[in-house]
Amino acid sequence: MSTGNAKGKDRHREIVDAAARVITDRGLAETRISDIAERAGVSPGLILYYFESKDRLLSEALTFANDQFYLRASREIRRIDSAREQLRRLIDLSVPGYLPEYGRLDEWALWIEVWVRALRDPDMAKDREVLDQRWRAQIAEIVRGGQASGEFSSAEDADELSLRIGALIDGLAIQVVLNDSLVTTERMHRTTMEVAAQTLGFELEPASP
């Protein structure tokens, strides 16, 4: 069957995508196979026809979703010239709720699910490490670019700087996504920009609201 493989791939993808959405909405613990089936518009039985177990599907869905985010961000950033603007864009994308068009409160919710699962599931731990190191490498690339162009005056090791900025983003994003009343979306954005400017050595210009 010529369309068979293609359709098989589509289904696979459709189901993973549906799974990611359900996890985002209901959380890993409350995600049922029947929910995923419903979301994908197929019968529960079909899920297990394409995936050997619920667990495998959930793992794949988690890494898939984070992968998507990374790829989208990476593509966007690559189109920007200035390292300072690249960094601003990366921060825009990282602050939960800052960009209305990406407005689901999700990517970060999925990250937390990944973390909790990675605590005990070695495969997930491995995937997480790869994902995270790739993200830090993305930041480091921006930093190196800025150092090379003279936009950033700090001479410190780019990997160390990116670790600091990445960790700050993670820590703040947790508070924001959990609706801490003292850590709003706007405050996180401001703080992250200020720390980045201070850490990397560049001047903050008035930002677009």
Add this chain to the structure above:
Amino acid sequence: MSTGNAKGKDRHREIVDAAARVITDRGLAETRISDIAERAGVSPGLILYYFESKDRLLSEALTFANDQFYLRASREIRRIDSAREQLRRLIDLSVPGYLPEYGRLDEWALWIEVWVRALRDPDMAKDREVLDQRWRAQIAEIVRGGQASGEFSSAEDADELSLRIGALIDGLAIQVVLNDSLVTTERMHRTTMEVAAQTLGFELEPASP
């Protein structure tokens, strides 16, 4: 019954404590009432005699454990005079695996469980916010002390500074507790101390190993 109330309270406490240990070992998702009963050395039925539901018990266990950590840390820190040393101690306590005597890989694992639950459980979200703000207030108090004594030269708002340091610790601790090969216990400690010194404005002295 005179010993009745006391024994009732002990049981309550014993069970919460057992629950916290089980959650630490097996994770929230894999924690069964029978596990908690076994750990506490009682029958499964008794758990539901003292708690109206498994969910309530788990919530209480999570906040209880984090509470314990805060109180222990707070007590220790209060005994130290120098703000710089208070901060070092706080960082020692915060870096997973840094102090062998507290060596379980746990407090942070429990935090991640709290986060994931707080995403959808409003009561847990409320508790988490209180716990977290109290922790940030603890840092802020140290910062204010250091500013007052002249140990820290930064004049920035103490709440803002403590938010930055707290978030950095959170973000790094995640990597460490999840065994990221590039973010070791030692590296986290070094990075956190360096950033704190830079952020607050003090000189780093050679540390005790």
Add this chain to the structure above:
DNA sequence: CACGCGTTTGAACGGCCGGTCAAGCGAGAC
């Protein structure tokens, strides 16, 4: 048209586990 095969369905199975409950236990009161 009829056959074959990959896909899809949904009913049914079976294990697990939270929660209930009737029955025991034991320490004090009298």
Add this chain to the structure above:
DNA sequence: GTCTCGCTTGACCGGCCGTTCAAACGCGTG
């Protein structure tokens, strides 16, 4: 001794949900 009452037990119930499976479906082929 015996009565009471709170504490404790563990068997049991009932529902849920992951997984299995036999049957149907439908498209492409000959």
